[in-house]
Amino acid sequence: MSKKMKVVAITGPKTTEIVEVTRPIPREDEVLIKIDGCAICTWEQRVYTTGKFKMPFLGGHEVVGHIVEMGKKVRTKEYAVGDCVAMSVINTCGICYYCRRGEENLCVDSYANLSEDLGMFGPGGFAEYKVMSPHKLWKFNSDLPWEYGTFAEPLACVCTSVHKAHIALGDDVVVIGGGIMGIFHMMVSKLRGAHVIMSEIDDSRRKLAESLGCDITFNPKEKDAVAYVKELTGGRGADVVFNTTVFPEVATQAIEMTGKLGRCIMYSSVKPADPIDLNPDELHNTEKIITGSVSPSIEGFDTAVRLLNKGMINPEKLLHGVYPYEQAQEAFETAIIPGTYRVIIRF
Ligand SMILES: [Zn+2]
Ligand SMILES: [Zn+2]
Incomplete structure (x- = not known):
């Protein structure tokens, strides 16, 4: 039977x-x-x-x-x-x-x-x-603890995303959103030697990010996110922006706060899946790269398990x-x- x-x-x-x-x-x-x-x-x-x-x-x-x-x-x-x-x-x-x-x-x-x-x-x-x-x-x-093993997959998604961003030592990285994916992006970017700024409206999430090593956090309801990121980066904008939120208007901000030669990664799905305005002339002049990241690659999975295991x-x-x-x-x-x-x- x-x-x-x-x-x-x-x-x-x-x-x-x-x-x-x-x-x-x-x-x-x-x-x-x-x-x-x-x-x-x-x-x-x-x-x-x-x-x-x-x-x-x-x-x-x-x-x-x-x-x-x-x-x-x-x-x-x-x-x-x-x-x-x-x-x-x-x-x-x-x-x-x-x-x-x-x-x-x-x-x-x-x-x-x-x-x-x-x-x-x-x-x-x-x-x-x-x-x-x-x-x-x-x-x-x-x-x-066995429970940590369930984090291999989400961390793998993040390792795949961070891999695409080509972070160099000392790069200014902005993470938008302090949910689990935002926190993991912050932690992995720190391992890659970045200076990480997080935009998150929730106080307790910002505190958690800070306790886990985030360099700067701010509330985008209190500050103009794009202007503040530019202020923190000598007017240049960030080298890398990870958008981990679902809102189309935040996607626009993510692109705006990305500096010349910067990489802007749309990590999360965007709901509603509405189009946003994009200025091709600005892309021409800034050479910024806008891309996305979805699901984990095998390499990302392997990296995630190593990071957890060690x-x-x-x-x-x-x-x-x-x-x-x-x-x-x-x-x-x-x-x-x-x-x-x-x-x-x-x-
Ligand atoms: Zn998942
Ligand atoms: Zn296939």
């Missing part, structure tokens, strides 16, 4: 259900993971709040677990049964134009067939077990709470409260 497992599915707006499904069986070249916990990210929060996605939605892509079974043909000395692992659960096809170029975060097939074997849709981290390909796992330092990034203060899966509904309700950092569902 096939074994069963519990999963937490979103079945409608503001509705989660604990569903029993057949536990997947790893093929000879796959690994079975017992999931320890999975964090609730913005994507899952959005589906939970709106109910807009194919249902039932089995979310969860910020996952940590440990290996309980390795297929006969898995040949790696990187890890073994019992090891704690961080996981990259979003598919990459390996053969599309972008995968072939090593830009697998832009894979054209990355959201295909996720959890469809369970009769659900989504990356599948809110489950007791998950079958994984060995190359999508990273050994996680078991001396650390204690170079400590995510402790970004962890709001851990809920057993039986209290998943409460976990989601907590996660959607504005200002909450990460909420983890434990399995």
Whole structure:
């Protein structure tokens, strides 16, 4: 008789259900993971709040677990049964134009067939077990609290973003927004030798950023953000700006406060996805680069796990709470409260 497992599915707006499904069986070249916990990210929060996605939605892509079974043909000395692992659960096809170029975060097939074997849709981290390909796992330092492993994926997204910004020692970097992604951008930029300025309206988030090493913080409701950044940078504007907020008007500010030769990275999705004005003549004259960053590259994932494993990034203060899966509904309700950092569902 096939074994069963519990999963937490979103079945409608503001509705989660604990569903029993057949536990997947790893093929000879796959690994079975017992999931320890999975964090609730913005994507899952959005589906939970709106109910807009194919249902039932089995979310969860910020996952940590440990290996309980390795297929006969898995040949790696990187890890073994019992090891704690961080996981990259979003598919990459390996053969599309972008995968072939090593830009697998832009894979054209990355959201295909996720959890469809369970009769659900989504990356599948809110489950007791998950079958994984060995190359999508990273050994996680078991001396650390297991909860830290759920930060590998969001930190990987940030490492990928920071990589694009080509930060040089002493560069002036502005991070707009002090949520978990803003804080991680600040921390990784500091590791790269930047002088970091954060724009954030919330007092407690600014205090947290300062306690974690941010050089300057300010409230953009009290100061003209563009003018202030120029004032702090001798009139030049910043070398790098990371916009981690969703508002189109802030995207405009981000571009304006980027100096000549600067790099402006649109990290977050922009909602509503409204166009903004852009002055091509200004781009001509300033040679500033405006780009975006989405999802983690393999290299970004690898970097993130190394930073966590060695204690170079400590995510402790970004962890709001851990809920057993039986209290998943409460976990989601907590996660959607504005200002909450990460909420983890434990399995
Ligand atoms: Zn995420
Ligand atoms: Zn691909």
